[in-house]
Amino acid sequence: MRYKNVPGFEHGTPESLGVLMLNLGTPDAPTPTAVRRYLGEFLNDPRVVELPRPIWWLVLHGVILRVRPSRSARAYQSVWTERGSPLLDVAQRQANGLRALLDARFGSGVRVELGMRYGRPSVSEALERLKQANVRRLLVLPLYPQYSATTTASVFDAVTDELSTWRWLPELRFINQYHDDPNYIDAVAHSIRAYWDEHGEPERLLFSFHGIPKKYFMAGDPYHCHCHKTARMVVEQLDLPEDRWLVSFQSRVGRDEWLQPYTDETLKLWGADGVKQVHVIAPGFSADCLETLEEIDVENREYFLGAGGEDYHYIPCLNDDPRHLEMMLGLVERHACGWPEMTGVAEDW
Ligand SMILES: C=CC1=C(C)c2cc3[nH]c(cc4nc(cc5[nH]c(cc1n2)c(C)c5CCC(=O)O)C(CCC(=O)O)=C4C)c(C)c3C=C
Numbered sequence: 603m604r605y606k607n608v609p610g611f612e613h614g615t616p617e618s619l620g621v622l623m624l625n626l627g628t629p630d631a632p633t634p635t636a637v638r639r640y641l642g643e644f645l646n647d648p649r650v651v652e653l654p655r656p657i658w659w660l661v662l663h664g665v666i667l668r669v670r671p672s673r674s675a676r677a678y679q680s681v682w683t684e685r686g687s688p689l690l691d692v693a694q695r696q697a698n699g700l701r702a703l704l705d706a707r708f709g710s711g712v713r714v715e716l717g718m719r720y721g722r723p724s725v726s727e728a729l730e731r732l733k734q735a736n737v738r739r740l741l742v743l744p745l746y747p748q749y750s751a752t753t754t755a756s757v758f759d760a761v762t763d764e765l766s767t768w769r770w771l772p773e774l775r776f777i778n779q780y781h782d783d784p785n786y787i788d789a790v791a792h793s794i795r796a797y798w799d800e801h802g803e804p805e806r807l808l809f810s811f812h813g814i815p816k817k818y819f820m821a822g823d824p825y826h827c828h829c830h831k832t833a834r835m836v837v838e839q840l841d842l843p844e845d846r847w848l849v850s851f852q853s854r855v856g857r858d859e860w861l862q863p864y865t866d867e868t869l870k871l872w873g874a875d876g877v878k879q880v881h882v883i884a885p886g887f888s889a890d891c892l893e894t895l896e897e898i899d900v901e902n903r904e905y906f907l908g909a910g911g912e913d914y915h916y917i918p919c920l921n922d923d924p925r926h927l928e929m930m931l932g933l934v935e936r937h938a939c940g941w942p943e944m945t946g947v948a949e950d951w
């Protein structure tokens with residue numbers, strides 16, 4: 603059979619709404635072998651690296667996958683916990699939390715599954731579980747607040763590639779971004795206020811977002827604008843003057859220019875310029891991961907303190923904070939609005 607069937611389907615099987623939560627993914631273990639497998643899948647994605655395939659294949663397999671996995675594995679070892687990779691651990695807690703909220707609000711007619719764009723649980727596994735639950739309406743929730751072709755569109759590709767192998771498609775809705783959702787802005791601003799209540803207000807607040815190559819932005823990727831709008835809306839809520847905050851971009855890979863200013867260079871510059879106290883927040887990451895726990899909290903701390911800074915704090919991601927989960931519930935409610943009422947789902951759906 604060319605297409606995946608629905609074996610043993612029986613008339614009268616209750617239908618459900620499926621929410622597919624997606625994040626980037628992470629290696630299965632902090633070892634060079636597992637990291638090589640993960641990076642091989644990740645960096646082979648044409649949404650991530652837009653170079654002609656034959657050239658990129660040679661660079662990826664000839665250089666990058668020989669050198670980077672051992673270095674990255676060491677970094678992963680420094681953040682790994684007994685529950686595994688922080689990104690997956692947090693994502694699972696987010697899925698459990700959203701499932702509980704949806705159960706409380708709508709009963710058992712809504713199914714939540716977690717999938718990872720690269721690695722496991724794969725998009726295909728997560729969709730298979732939703733198929734088994736007879737999900738006839740599917741809402742895809744990529745956990746990337748700011749849209750980028752490198753992340754959001756890549757998730758779209760993975761979902762539609764998988765669905766293109768199905769015989770009986772569900773109705774489909776895809777959440778594109780939520781960078782200016784008032785509940786998301788509230789949750790970020792609240793997490794900063796709560797942190798400041800405990801540790802005091804810093805001289806400077808740095809909003810560090812994952813970078814992308816500048817040429818993607820010039821070609822029309824709205825990610826840069828989304829990041830700036832998120833930060834602007836948060837500082838408006840905090841009532842923070844212009845000279846006390848900045849947006850920067852981290853995690854660049856390769857020799858091309860990426861979005862600027864760079865987080866590491868900004869922190870070195872601030873340290874050298876006599877800024878003594880900095881708090882860094884990363885609202886583009888919905889879950890703490892290698893890029894926040896190692897790159898921001900360890901590596902960039904060293905740059906700032908090494909350049910003359912004295913006090914450096916990293917404000918954690920929203921993770922499974924109740925406000926974050928409530929925001930996700932709101933997103934699901936709004937985006938599923940108008941879908942015909944289903945068995946087990948409340949009347950005001
Ligand atoms: C090479 C190009 C890359 C682009 C473009 C890119 C965009 C991008 N990534 C995230 C979120 C995450 N990236 C993470 C790790 C990571 N990212 C890249 C490369 C690109 N990312 C690499 C090679 C890695 C692996 C780590 C390493 O070897 O340095 C992670 C963390 C994953 C984890 O396991 O914890 C996240 C999250 C966004 C949001 C984004 C574009 C907007």
Ligand SMILES: [Fe+2]
Nearest residue numbers: 626812853893
């Ligand atoms: Fe990345």
Ligand SMILES: [Fe+2]
Nearest residue numbers: 853892893897
């Ligand atoms: Fe990094």
